[in-house]
Amino acid sequence: MKLHMFPFAPNAAKVRLYLAEKRAAGGGIELEEVLVNLVESEQKSPEYLRISPFGTVPALETDRGTILYESLAIIEYLEELHPEPSMWGPDKEARADARQLERIADLGVLIPAAREIHNTNSPLGLPANPPVAEHYRERWVAAVAHLEGLMVDGRPFLAGDYVSVADCTLQGALQFARFRELDVLAQAPALTRWNASYRERQAAQGVILI
Ligand SMILES: N[C@@H](CCC(=O)N[C@@H](CS)C(=O)NCC(=O)O)C(=O)O
Structure with missing residues (x-):
């Protein structure tokens, strides 16, 4: 899987924090991070727009080729792949x-x-x-x-x-x-x-x- 991100972008930081918390809790998720430099407008390049139609980060390319470009959908997908421990709560x-x-x-x-x-x-x-x-x-x-x-x-x-x-x-x-x-x-x-x-x-x- 590949996560397209920019560290200071809040929605990308949200997903990256989720991943770090999940790893710290023992629910390791393997993925490659790809930098999309928003300050350099890389999110509007034709190559990136083929990945993320609105030219935003984060975007996740799954191992099955699905592309997700909404941060909460990315988190919910990763939660389904790695449900334990839940990052939503115990009950x-x-x-x-x-x-x-x-x-x-x-x-x-x-x-x-x-x-x-x-x-x-x-x-x-x-x-x-x-x-x-x-x-x-x-x-x-x-x-x-x-x-x-x-x-x-x-x-x-x-x-x-x-x-x-x-x-x-x-x-x-x-x-x-x-x-x-x-x-x-x-x-x-x-x-x-x-x-x-x-x-x-x-x-x-x-x-x-x-
Ligand atoms: N609803 C989307 C919002 C994505 C979004 O707006 N990302 C911002 C950074 S947090 C972005 O890439 N902005 C660049 C732009 O609009 O050119 C999500 O939750 O992922």
Whole structure:
């Protein structure tokens, strides 16, 4: 299998963190990583567009030749190949909760924060649009406040006492925010503690670069 990725891209970081966590838990997944340099616009090359139709990372080429170009579909596919230990949680309720939190981390924080960045300080050189940036800022601020409210009970991970894909997704978002100097956790002391302790994990060390 081949994973096409760019380390600072949040959706690629999410999948790479998932892989690192899975390996650390003993569920090793073999694949080759292929760098697609977004800053050099390699994602828009005709060769790469044949792999990923929207010119985005991550993309996974499976051993059977299927190509997946949505980060969560990639993770779910890898979970089906390597179900143990589950990166969603130990039972149905836990897994549903972790999936819900992952959606909040992605739709509520990762995408709106990335939209704010691309409308203020885009690493892809997109034009600034302050009203659009403000719209997306309001969205991620609300989602961060919601997650902060959950974390105040002192839980070590977003879903409770076990690491899940939700942690990987939020970490991918936070690295991208740091990359473009957007402080997402300024009003979130419990999430700030979670972030510091998560980044101490062995799985995070090789993936989180900034
Ligand atoms: N929904 C997709 C989003 C993929 C995506 O937008 N990737 C960004 C980086 S995180 C990208 O490749 N952007 C480059 C571009 O749009 O030119 C997923 O979850 O994989």
